[in-house]
Amino acid sequence: MVKIKTKEEIEKMKIAGKLTAEVLEMIKNYMHPGITTQEIDKICHDYIIHKQKAIPACLGYKGFPKSTCISINNVVCHGIPNKEKIKNGDIVNVDISVIKNGYHGDSSKMFIIGDVKKKYKDLCKSTKKSLYIAIRLIKPGIKISKIGENIQKYIFKKNFSIVEDYCGHGIGKKFHEDPQILHYKNNSQITILKEGMTFTIEPMINFGKKEVYCCKDGWTVKTKDKSYSAQYEHTILVTKYGCKILTIRKEENINKILMNKK
Structure with missing residues (x-):
């Protein structure tokens, strides 16, 4: 069942979203060759706990052992921070989820x-643009399936999967929570967007084929053909006439993202 948030819940969601964005803004200064993913995780963990007085949502979630998900190159998602060092030429996804006042924010970037x-x-770049294309669509009355349909239309033109x-x-x-947001064309979603809905859009786009597998650790997901993968994610609130990006970062131009031109 899809839950429509009250005004009070939306205010808490805005706070959680802002804190989530701030972690991604903070960690960019540490993203350089030689740093390990577990060092990145610890910096984020300490910032969330001590600076934000919040809770890292990933830590302990269904047994996940770290506070962030960090996925490098052919890792699609749910990478567990470890002693692996980031290298020159890598593309790295950092996925942050913060709990504040009992409510969640969730966002990732490359x-x-x-x-x-x-x-x-x-x-x-194409993965990020596909997210923005989806966000531009969001308003009450739109079928959820339109999100995946428009992401696919753009991504397939780029010859990615x-x-x-x-x-x-x-x-x-x-x-x-409900609903699920599929990032490809589908006929299974008849849910209509309504004011007060909150959800994430987080397309995972592969350079090669779409097939993936989960590693023996039960979390780390990789591409089967070892091709690189990218993901961007935002938490979205459906508003009366459109939407609000709750996890918007200072580096992003919200007017450019939300304008109707493709």
């Missing part, structure tokens, strides 16, 4: 590390 090949920069095994999700007091 970091381009040093001299990255143009084709992988294009992958990241869309991971179908994972999706966006409703979010609020619970980390994962």
